[in-house]
Amino acid sequence: xxxxxxxxxxxxxxxxxxxxxxxxxxxxxxxxxxxxxxxxxxxxxxxxxxxxxxxxxxxxxxxxxxxxxxxxxxxxxxxxxxxxxxxxxxxxxxxxxxxxxxxxxxxxxxxxxxxxxxxxxxxxxxxxxxxxxxxxxxxxxxxxxxxxxxxxxxxxxxxxxxxxxxxxxxxxxxxxxxxxxxxxxxxxxxxxxxxxxxxxxxxxxxxxxxxxxxxxxxxxxxxxxxxxxxxxxxxxxxxxxxxxxxxxxxxxxxxxxxxxxxxxxxxxxxxxxxxxxxxxxxxxxxxxxxxxxxxxxxxxxxxxxxxxxxxxxxxxxxxxxxxxxxxxxxxxxxxxxxxxxxxxxxxxxxxxxxxxxxxxxxxxxxxxxxxxxxxxxxxxxxxxxxxxxxxxxxxxxxxxxxxxxxxxxxxxxxxxxxxxxxxxxxx
Amino acid sequence: xxxxxxxxxxxxxxxxxxxxxxxxxxxxxxxxxxxxxxxxxxxxxxxxxxxxxxxxxxxxxxxxxxxxxxxxxxxxxxxxxxxxxxxxxxxxxxxxxxxxxxxxxxxxxxxxxxxxxxxxxxxxxxxxxxxxxxxxxxxxxxxxxxxxxxxxxxxxxxxxxxxxxxxxxxxxxxxxxxxxxxxxxxxxxxxxxxxxxxxxxxxxxxxxxxxxxxxxxxxxxxxxxxxxxxxxxxxxxxxxxxxxxxxxxxxxxxxxxxxxxxxxxxxxxxxxxxxxxxxxxxxxxxxxxxxxxxxxxxxxxxxxxxxxxxxxxxxxxxxxxxxxxxxxxxxxxxxxxxxxxxxxxxxxxxxxxxxxxxxxxxxxxxxxxxxxxxxxxxxxxxxxxxx
Numbered sequence: 001x002x003x004x005x006x007x008x009x010x011x012x013x014x015x016x017x018x019x020x021x022x023x024x025x026x027x028x029x030x031x032x033x034x035x036x037x038x039x040x041x042x043x044x045x046x047x048x049x050x051x052x053x054x055x056x057x058x059x060x061x062x063x064x065x066x067x068x069x070x071x072x073x074x075x076x077x078x079x080x081x082x083x084x085x086x087x088x089x090x091x092x093x094x095x096x097x098x099x100x101x102x103x104x105x106x107x108x109x110x111x112x113x114x115x116x117x118x119x120x121x122x123x124x125x126x127x128x129x130x131x132x133x134x135x136x137x138x139x140x141x142x143x144x145x146x147x148x149x150x151x152x153x154x155x156x157x158x159x160x161x162x163x164x165x166x167x168x169x170x171x172x173x174x175x176x177x178x179x180x181x182x183x184x185x186x187x188x189x190x191x192x193x194x195x196x197x198x199x200x201x202x203x204x205x206x207x208x209x210x211x212x213x214x215x216x217x218x219x220x221x222x223x224x225x226x227x228x229x230x231x232x233x234x235x236x237x238x239x240x241x242x243x244x245x246x247x248x249x250x251x252x253x254x255x256x257x258x259x260x261x262x263x264x265x266x267x268x269x270x271x272x273x274x275x276x277x278x279x280x281x282x283x284x285x286x287x288x289x290x291x292x293x294x295x296x297x298x299x300x301x302x303x304x305x306x307x308x309x310x311x312x313x314x315x316x317x318x319x320x321x322x323x324x325x326x327x328x329x330x331x332x333x334x335x336x337x338x339x340x341x342x343x344x345x346x347x348x349x350x351x352x353x354x355x356x357x358x359x360x361x362x363x364x365x366x367x368x369x370x371x372x373x374x375x376x377x378x379x380x381x382x383x384x385x386x387x388x389x390x391x392x393x394x395x396x397x398x399x400x401x402x403x404x405x406x407x408x409x410x411x412x413x414x415x416x417x418x419x420x421x422x423x424x425x426x427x
Numbered sequence: 428x429x430x431x432x433x434x435x436x437x438x439x440x441x442x443x444x445x446x447x448x449x450x451x452x453x454x455x456x457x458x459x460x461x462x463x464x465x466x467x468x469x470x471x472x473x474x475x476x477x478x479x480x481x482x483x484x485x486x487x488x489x490x491x492x493x494x495x496x497x498x499x500x501x502x503x504x505x506x507x508x509x510x511x512x513x514x515x516x517x518x519x520x521x522x523x524x525x526x527x528x529x530x531x532x533x534x535x536x537x538x539x540x541x542x543x544x545x546x547x548x549x550x551x552x553x554x555x556x557x558x559x560x561x562x563x564x565x566x567x568x569x570x571x572x573x574x575x576x577x578x579x580x581x582x583x584x585x586x587x588x589x590x591x592x593x594x595x596x597x598x599x600x601x602x603x604x605x606x607x608x609x610x611x612x613x614x615x616x617x618x619x620x621x622x623x624x625x626x627x628x629x630x631x632x633x634x635x636x637x638x639x640x641x642x643x644x645x646x647x648x649x650x651x652x653x654x655x656x657x658x659x660x661x662x663x664x665x666x667x668x669x670x671x672x673x674x675x676x677x678x679x680x681x682x683x684x685x686x687x688x689x690x691x692x693x694x695x696x697x698x699x700x701x702x703x704x705x706x707x708x709x710x711x712x713x714x715x716x717x718x719x720x721x722x723x724x725x726x727x728x729x730x731x732x733x734x735x736x737x738x739x740x741x742x743x744x745x746x747x748x749x750x751x752x753x754x755x756x757x758x759x760x761x762x763x764x765x766x767x768x769x770x771x772x773x774x775x776x777x778x779x780x781x782x783x784x785x786x787x788x789x790x791x792x793x794x795x796x797x798x799x800x801x802x803x804x805x806x807x808x809x810x811x812x813x814x
Contacts, residue, residue: 046570053653068574068739159641159736165465231642231735408574409738412651 043071050079054157054412057422059396061415068408073400077393080426088386092352093119093193096386101187103388104424106149107142107367108188109178114364116191117272118373122360123353125194125327130318132273134200137208137311138190139273139364140304141178144215145171146367146419147297147304151222154294154416158235163222170218173211180204193353194328195321205312212308219301227295236291240402240414243288250398253391254369255300256418259285259292266365280307290417297419327353352381368392368419388427392420430532438539439520446519450673451481453724460725461732491662496568499659503566508660508667511559514552515674521545522681523607525691525713529704537691537709538607545606546598549682550591553637556675557583560639560656563668567659575655578645578739582636585743586643589750590633596626596761597686600776600784610690614697617781620687623761624788625795627687629754634679636746639672641731645739680723684716691716757791 044065049055058079064072084103088096096119100111113135120127127135148171152164175185181200182188190197226232242250247260257264265282267275283299285292321328329348330341355377363372369391376385395418403411455470455477462469470477495504525537542548557580564576597619601609613619620627636643647655657668684690691712698708737745764787768774 044570054651155735159644160734161461162465162732165467169466225733226735229735231737234741235735235738407738407740409645409651409736 048411050076054415056153056416056420059415059420059422059425061399061411063408063411065408070403070406070408070411073403073411075396075399077396077422077425080422082423082427084427085386085388089383092381093355093383094353096383097191098187098189101189102423103390103427104146104366104368104371104392104421105186106421107146108186109138109182109190110142110146110364110366111371112188112191113139113273114362114366114371115373116193117364118360118362118375119193119355121362122355122358122375122377123193123327124356125322125324127195127322128319129316130199131195131320131322133311133315134196134320135191136273136275136278137200137308140307140311141174141208143304143367144301144308145174147301148174150297150367150416150419151294154413155222155226157412157416158232160226160232163225166218166222170215173215177204177207177211180207192321192328194324195319199320205315208308209312212305212312215305216302219298219305223298227298233291235409235413236294236417237289238287239290239406239410240417241287241289242398242402246398246401247288250394250401252369252395252398254366254395255293255296256369256395256398258283259296260288261285266363266370270363272362272364278307278310280304280310290413293417293419354379354381355383363389366391368421368424369395388424390424390427392418393425393427396420396425434530434535435539438535438537442519442524442539443516446516446674446677447670449677450670451485452478453673453677454484454669455481456724457728457731460728464729464732485666488663488666493664494659494661496659498568500566500568503562504659505664507559507563507566508664508671509559510562511556511671512667512674514555514559515671515678517552518549518678519674519681521548521606522678522685523610523690524681524716525710526708527704528706528709534704536607537713541605541607543605546594546604546609546686549678550587550594553675553678554583554587556671559668559671563660564656567656569659571652571654572656572658575645575647575652575658578652579639579656582639582643582645582742582746585746586633586636586750589629589746589754590637592751592754592758593626593629593633594686595758596623599758599762599765606685606690609686610692612776613689614692616776617778617785618687618689618692618694622781622784622788623687624785625757625791626754626761627683629750629757630686631683632745632750634683635727635730636742638675638679638727640676640727642734642737643742644731644736645742676724676727677720680720680727681716683723684719688719690719753795760791761787 046063046065047060048063049060050058055061060076060079062074062076063070082102084099088099091099097112097115100115101108104111148167152167152171155161155163155167178188179185181204182190182197242252242256242260244261247257247262252260253264261284263282263284266272267280268282280303281299283296283303285296325341325344326348329335330338330345334341335345336342355375357377357379359374359376361372361374363370365371370389371391372387372389374385374387374389375383378384399415399418402414406414458480459469459471459477470480473479473483495501520539521542523536523538523541528535528537560579560583561576564572564574564579567573597609598604600619600622601612603609603612609619616622635641639645639647645655647657652658657665660668693712693715761784764784768780768783769776774780
């Protein structure tokens with residue numbers, strides 16, 4: 001009972017004897033003998049996660065504390081590794097789509113769109129106008145729910161519980177719409193190569209229009225509770241500052257990059273899905289701190305809402321799928337009555353959609369940053385290599401830079417501001 | 428003597444039961460009120476309006492397994508919940524909660540023990556509560572618990588000073604530390620919240636920090652320290668920390684009602700404090716006392732579900748750099764004013780003096796918020812960024 005020390009050995013790379021982080025200067029190459037930092041019994045080493053209320057999943061942060069000041073923080077990832085990219089190599093392109101639901105599971109529809117666009121670029125397919133608008137709807141709905149979850153969880157991390165439930169109520173409304181459209185609330189698997197799994201059902205457009213009209217009220221409520229709140233501002237302003245240069249050097253994207261003052265948004269700078277024809281603004285931060293990231297995401301929700309309203313006004317009639325029987329399955333009724341349709345049906349189901357030899361990369365502006373999908377094809381119906389550029393994984397890399405020197409409480413705020421989803425970080 | 432003993436024992440039992448039931452209902456009230464603020468229903472399944480939910484929770488905690496961390500310091504670990512639980516209940520002993528009750532054997536003062544050192548007793552006993560938290564944090568042999576315990580000790584000691592300072596102003600006016608005298612004085616002239624507004628505000632903020640409630644719940648800080656000092660506690664031991672927190676809230680609210688809002692005094696009438704005591708007076712004053720305490724408890728809950736949490740250094744800065752110096756300055760000013768009115772002009776504490784002091788407080792409040800603050804603390808930090 002009286003023994004108060006535990007000798008432990010952590011078999012984690014980056015940690016030496018006794019769990020002490022190995023101190024390796026990044027520029028100096030790999031560590032040699034005797035380069036481990038001596039903790040000297042003064043610093044406290046704590047392990048935030050993989051099960052901790054504020055690590056947003058199974059992120060593990062090994063934190064070296066001097067009192068309450070963070071001296072060093074090492075993020076450890078991989079606890080949710082599912083091997084999605086490898087699994088994708090054994091699947092037809094359309095079978096990969098359910099995997100993308102599970103990467104960034106807070107914005108599944110946007111992931112579906114990103115992956116389908118990469119496959120379409122590989123195959124040289126041009127999608128229909130209606131499909132384009134519907135995919136914009138899917139992306140912006142995803143952005144709203146993702147930012148709502150971010151807003152809610154961040155406010156919980158900083159101690160304000162109430163905005164969380166307000167935000168989640170709006171998310172539920174989007175989920176209801178998603179369920180209406182795809183039959184699933186979370187694992188939507190919305191897209192298909194060359195189109196969508198289904199057109200929107202009756203009542204969806206009205207439901208979404210109603211949502212866009214009432215949704216700003218909730219945003220304004222959250223704004224009133226948090227933005228000018230002295231405690232909130234005191235906890236977030238000047239915390240986790242990244243300059244524009246640093247943000248670019250860390251290859252950040254999305255709100256993390258824009259909060260540092262870099263006006264880079266894939267929707268404006270490399271437009272896809274006719275984003276250039278929509279009227280919306282890209283908010284850009286000034287200070288690059290947690291508060292700016294908060295303001296920026298709040299404004300992005302308003303902008304997404306604007307885009308949604310425009311999509312509803314312009315939604316054209318017509319088919320959602322390309323008229324190409326080699327890519328899109330013919331309807332079951334035709335497959336059972338028409339010889340040619342049955343052959344196409346059979347070939348697609350048994351062999352899949354074949355892509356020409358080549359490679360394609362498509363980056364889209366996901367809620368968390370630039371989501372890239374990269375396919376290499378050898379001409380078969382399965383990719384040789386599927387690679388995701390996960391925005392939250394890359395954004396997470398900057399956490400040590402942002403958090404070191406701040407207090408433990410700030411580390412929580414900074415970690416929240418990165419907006420990570422472990423499904424995507426670990427893939 | 429027998430009468431005193433019997434009545435005291437009855438009062439102890441009644442007050443203890445009332446606090447325990449009150450705490451149970453308070454946990455329910457907290458969950459229902461926060462649900463109301465968050466557009467949800469809250470617990471409403473067990474009993475009418477969920478009234479039996481606390482009983483179900485209590486039963487659950489009794490039946491759960493008690494766990495002890497292998498490396499914990501066993502006796503300290505077990506003792507800590509009791510240490511934090513007992514002072515929370517002890518403090519209520521000196522708070523008068525109603526007008527004296529006439530019985531056929533004599534007048535019964537509606538306070539468990541009307542100590543001559545009443546207020547000092549409260550300060551002394553409530554300081555002991557920190558031991559439970561610090562020992563819990565230390566004995567758990569858990570780094571999060573240790574950090575929570577450290578934070579708790581620093582926080583409670585810092586805010587105790589500001590709290591004590593703010594009550595000195597009350598004692599200046601009351602001229603006495605016996606709480607029944609403090610109430611009598613307020614019945615004469617007017618509630619101290621009018622004549623000592625700033626002291627009340629400081630006391631209120633300190634009371635929030637003393638009871639470890641949001642925005643000062645850093646010892647727990649579930650976002651950072653998982654559950655802070657009681658991370659390793661389970662079942663009934665955890666429950667005792669929970670009860671301690673809520674009974675601290677009840678005591679602090681009752682104290683605020685007593686020190687600044689006239690205790691059991693019914694406002695706008697002298698009927699309750701003049702003339703013969705009667706059962707009706709006792710009951711009505713009890714109801715008024717409960718309403719006042721309940722209003723503060725509601726404010727506690729309201730604040731908890733509205734505000735984010737302070738950071739540790741901000742909390743300490745607020746305590747030492749803002750509350751303590753400003754209370755000292757305030758105390759000096761008020762002492763001078765009271766000396767001038769009371770000692771020089773010979774005013775007794777009555778309506779005119781209360782209103783005069785109230786006017787002085789208003790001026791000081793305006794000066795503090797708009798003159799000295801200038802977008803630093805009260806008016807928000809957004810102004811600071813714009814500058």
